[in-house]
Amino acid sequence: MTTLDPESAADLVARIVAGETAAETELIERCQGALRFLTRRYTRSEADAEDLYQETVMLALEKIRGGEVREPERLAGFLRGLAKNLGTQRYRRRSFSAETSVAVLPEPPDARRPDALGGLLHHERARLTRQILAELTVPRDREVLVRYYLAEEDSTRICDDLELTPEHFHRVLHRARQRYRRLYEERAPRTFGSVPG
Amino acid sequence: MDHPQIENERILDRYLVGQLSDEEEALFEEHLFACAECLEAVRWGEELRQGLRAVATEDAAKAAVAVGFWAWLRQRSSAQWAGALGFGITVVALGVVLVSTVLRQRAEIDHLRAAASAPPVEAPSGPSFDAPLGGLAVVALGTVRDAGGEPTEIRLDLDRKALLLSLELPTSTAERYQVTLSDAAGKVRWRGDDLEPTPYDTIPVVLPVSFLEPGEYQVEVRALGAPAEEPGLTMTFRVAGPP
Numbered sequence: 199m200t201t202l203d204p205e206s207a208a209d210l211v212a213r214i215v216a217g218e219t220a221a222e223t224e225l226i227e228r229c230q231g232a233l234r235f236l237t238r239r240y241t242r243s244e245a246d247a248e249d250l251y252q253e254t255v256m257l258a259l260e261k262i263r264g265g266e267v268r269e270p271e272r273l274a275g276f277l278r279g280l281a282k283n284l285g286t287q288r289y290r291r292r293s294f295s296a297e298t299s300v301a302v303l304p305e306p307p308d309a310r311r312p313d314a315l316g317g318l319l320h321h322e323r324a325r326l327t328r329q330i331l332a333e334l335t336v337p338r339d340r341e342v343l344v345r346y347y348l349a350e351e352d353s354t355r356i357c358d359d360l361e362l363t364p365e366h367f368h369r370v371l372h373r374a375r376q377r378y379r380r381l382y383e384e385r386a387p388r389t390f391g392s393v394p395g
Numbered sequence: 396m397d398h399p400q401i402e403n404e405r406i407l408d409r410y411l412v413g414q415l416s417d418e419e420e421a422l423f424e425e426h427l428f429a430c431a432e433c434l435e436a437v438r439w440g441e442e443l444r445q446g447l448r449a450v451a452t453e454d455a456a457k458a459a460v461a462v463g464f465w466a467w468l469r470q471r472s473s474a475q476w477a478g479a480l481g482f483g484i485t486v487v488a489l490g491v492v493l494v495s496t497v498l499r500q501r502a503e504i505d506h507l508r509a510a511a512s513a514p515p516v517e518a519p520s521g522p523s524f525d526a527p528l529g530g531l532a533v534v535a536l537g538t539v540r541d542a543g544g545e546p547t548e549i550r551l552d553l554d555r556k557a558l559l560l561s562l563e564l565p566t567s568t569a570e571r572y573q574v575t576l577s578d579a580a581g582k583v584r585w586r587g588d589d590l591e592p593t594p595y596d597t598i599p600v601v602l603p604v605s606f607l608e609p610g611e612y613q614v615e616v617r618a619l620g621a622p623a624e625e626p627g628l629t630m631t632f633r634v635a636g637p638p
């Protein structure tokens with residue numbers, strides 16, 4: 199995956215300002231991974247995310263061409279800020295006014311899509327997760343995942359309750375992410391078609 | 396933002412649950428443009444979180460099915476109860492962990508036992524999911540079922556750390572809802588704005604058990620965009636302490 203480091207960012211900005219179209223294509227290639235992830239995070243559906251992504255790219259190119267990027271080496275921050283602002287204005291994500299650590303579980307957006315694929319994704323996702331939970335032979339590790347990722351409890355409290363060191367706590371989360379990825383990739387060709395992102 | 400900082404300050408895990416300050420979040424997201432490794436890690440973390448949500452949503456839907464069954468059952472004649480009881484057992488066998496001891500349901504079960512003179516039905520006593528969502532208790536709250544009766548009693552005496560309230564809507568009439576949780580003194584303990592119902596006409600809400608000290612709570616569900624004078628749906632529940 200190509201990325202957007204500060205040096206190439208400054209170079210790309212200069213080339214785009216100079217009117218080089220190939221530099222615009224290269225910019226999109228370099229930033230689309232992160233930008234697609236962020237626009238998905240700032241919105242509540244795949245469709246909104248795609249709209250926000252397109253809008254951000256178009257506006258960004260316009261501003262870069264017009265010489266409006268004052269710190270070219272911080273182009274990533276500029277793109278991120280643009281996406282965030284547009285997202286906040288137009289695609290307000292669920293907002294919570296929680297006084298304490300609470301999570302709400304929205305149905306994953308795909309599950310509401312009328313086509314079978316949406317249901318499959320939702321169900322498959324649940325199935326993979328159940329498999330990971332079942333594989334965690336230490337009940338305490340399962341509890342860590344649920345309390346932190348789902349109930350969004352404070353990590354210090356979880357560590358205190360379960361007498362875990364922060365290192366162990368984060369190792370559990372790390373291993374679960376890795377395992378999820380492996381399981382997902384083993385099944386991806388059959389059920390998903392592509393990896394997320 | 397560099398990797399020693401990301402590692403030392405557990406930036407990635409905190410990012411996933413939205414616990415970074417605005418400044419930290421901006422810097423980390425900027426870092427994601429330049430770092431394929433961190434971008435991959437947050438993608439898979441987000442996927443896993445969605446997977447956990449998917450499991451919880453499925454389980455909430457099962458709970459709603461099971462509890463909705465009792466509401467349906469109340470409308471049946473006693474002659475039909477014997478057959479219905481068999482169905483009830485099947486629903487329970489789906490693997491729903493209903494740790495709530497709903498008082499009115501309990502009365503119904505007693506009534507059913509007498510009417511059907513069938514072997515007693517024992518409520519499931521522990522996790523029975525295919526692969527349990529450890530530490531999660533699922534409780535369904537219904538507006539119809541709870542109307543005018545005793546509040547649903549939730550006993551947090553099992554080894555559960557999080558409570559999933561599956562709020563049943565009579566029919567899903569709005570696209571978005573606002574949910575307010577107040578304690579007995581009327582103090583708002585939590586509010587969720589702009590919540591989307593599931594395809595099963597429920598709104599799932601997860602609360603850490605530590606958040607709920609024993610006492611009575613009221614949940615108000617309002618359709619977004621409804622006129623201010625229109626009353627919301629109200630559900631009450633009582634949290635009982637450990638025995």
Ligand SMILES: [Zn+2]
Pocket residue numbers: 398401426430431432433434
């Ligand atoms: Zn990194």
